[in-house]
Amino acid sequence: MKKEGFFCASKHHKTEKFLEVAILVVLFDKENYGYGISETLKEMGYEEESFNTSTLYRSLRRMEQQGLVTSDWRESHQGPRKRVYSIAEAGRVELENWIQVLKRRRNMIDGVIHRFDGLARSMKEGE
Amino acid sequence: MKKEGFFCASKHHKTEKFLEVAILVVLFDKENYGYGISETLKEMGYEEESFNTSTLYRSLRRMEQQGLVTSDWRESHQGPRKRVYSIAEAGRVELENWIQVLKRRRNMIDGVIHRFDGLARSMKEGE
DNA sequence: AAATACTATATGCGTTATGCACATAGAGGA
DNA sequence: TCCTCTATGTGCATAACGCATATAGTATTT
Numbered sequence: 546m547k548k549e550g551f552f553c554a555s556k557h558h559k560t561e562k563f564l565e566v567a568i569l570v571v572l573f574d575k576e577n578y579g580y581g582i583s584e585t586l587k588e589m590g591y592e593e594e595s596f597n598t599s600t601l602y603r604s605l606r607r608m609e610q611q612g613l614v615t616s617d618w619r620e621s622h623q624g625p626r627k628r629v630y631s632i633a634e635a636g637r638v639e640l641e642n643w644i645q646v647l648k649r650r651r652n653m654i655d656g657v658i659h660r661f662d663g664l665a666r667s668m669k670e671g672e
Numbered sequence: 673m674k675k676e677g678f679f680c681a682s683k684h685h686k687t688e689k690f691l692e693v694a695i696l697v698v699l700f701d702k703e704n705y706g707y708g709i710s711e712t713l714k715e716m717g718y719e720e721e722s723f724n725t726s727t728l729y730r731s732l733r734r735m736e737q738q739g740l741v742t743s744d745w746r747e748s749h750q751g752p753r754k755r756v757y758s759i760a761e762a763g764r765v766e767l768e769n770w771i772q773v774l775k776r777r778r779n780m781i782d783g784v785i786h787r788f789d790g791l792a793r794s795m796k797e798g799e
Numbered sequence: 800a801a802a803t804a805c806t807a808t809a810t811g812c813g814t815t816a817t818g819c820a821c822a823t824a825g826a827g828g829a
Numbered sequence: 830t831c832c833t834c835t836a837t838g839t840g841c842a843t844a845a846c847g848c849a850t851a852t853a854g855t856a857t858t859t
Contacts, residue, residue, distance in 0.1 A: 562845085563781070570788050580807050589783055592776070597847060602809060604845090625807045625854045644788050647781050649719065654690070654778045656716055661697050661771050689816085707836050727817060729838060734816095752825050752836045 564596050565604055566647060569632060569640040572614060578627035579605055605630055613639055691723050692731055693774060696759060696767040699741060705754035706732055732757055740766055 571577055571585050579602050586596065605628075608614045613636035619629045632640070698704055698712050706729050713723065732755075735741045740763035746756045759767070 563777075563784075567780075567784055570784050570791075573788065574791055578807080579809095589780075589787070591780055591783075598807095599809075599848080600846060602807095606809085607845095621807090621854085623855060624805085625852095627807070640788065644785060647785055651778055651781045651785070653694075653716075653718055654774050654781070656718075657690075657694055657697050658771060658774055658778070660716070661700065661767065664697075664701055705836080706838095724818060725836095726819080726838075729836095730817085733838085748825090748836090750826060751834085752823095754836070 562643075563647075564600065565608065566640065566643045567591060568601070568604060568608070569613065569636055569643065572630055572632040573637065573640055576629050576631040578619070578629045580627070582630075608636070611635075689770075690774075691727065692735065693767065693770045694718060695728070695731060695735070696740065696763055696770065699757055699759040700764065700767055703756050703758040705746070705756045707754070709757075735763070738762075 567586055567589070568582055571582050571589075577585065579598075582605075583596075583598060583601055605614065605616070609616055609630070613633055614630045615633050616628050616630045619627045621627055694713055694716070695709055698709050698716075704712065706725075709732075710723075710725060710728055732741065732743070736743055736757070740760055741757045742760055743755050743757045746754045748754055
């Protein structure tokens with residue numbers, strides 16, 4: 546019996562790609578361009594050091610190649626042109642799946658945190 | 673002004689390494705060997721598909737190289753020998769730092785989940 | 800007019816973590 | 830004998846990432 550791979554996974558790196566989900570959520574709300582997504586993420590509390598603009602732009606291009614988003618250039622009355630991204634139907638499906646994964650992952654993280662806090666507390670008491 | 677790197681980060685891949693933290697928490701409790709750690713992780717709800725035994729064993733070797741854990745072989749009265757790992761002082765420090773990172777990461781994940789749930793709900797209502 | 804800062808997108812390079820397949824091996828039971 | 834469980838590891842391919850760097854338009858300051 547062959548084991549099925551995770552749905553929102555490339556062959557490698559099944560566990561990460563949090564930035565991709567964050568991007569999809571932003572675009573699920575409304576269309577946006579790279580720089581604007583970056584600003585929105587910061588407003589959402591996604592710490593600036595945690596992601597990298599080149600990674601962001603590259604993720605967007607990759608996601609377009611995979612059919613998760615679409616893009617078109619928009620002229621700006623002030624500043625350079627913007628490549629505006631919109632979420633595609635495949636992206637919405639991918640996002641829904643990812644949200645389920647994130648919920649499980651949050652529970653795992655919570656488990657590790659609570660386990661550590663419990664151990665640290667009991668070590669202090671027993672000291 | 674140069675930006676300081678994250679403390680528990682290799683130069684690359686600053687965001688993942690969850691398995692490593694999980695291993696450190698298990699060893700923070702008490703010494704254990706690879707296969708036993710794998711069993712403990714499953715008991716903790718770390719889903720089997722989410723990690724890979726070769727990754728686990730390789731992580732342990734890497735962590736020993738980095739001085740986060742120490743190991744010694746233990747003869748078994750039944751079954752093959754076991755390489756038993758113990759957490760080192762550097763590993764305890766690393767773990768404490770990682771827990772802080774995990775808490776921030778959990779908050780980010782929660783943010784994304786709530787944002788999605790909110791958007792999905794309002795779309796259903798507005799439909 | 801020049802310099803600076805902000806907005807905006809992207810590529811090249813090197814490294815690392817990872818998944819998958821596979822190898823090895825002892826012990827116990829069908 | 831074969832299978833299963835226990836137990837630890839290596840080789841290979843590659844995706845994802847961080848950092849440095851390039852490019853360019855606009856706005857503000859000097």
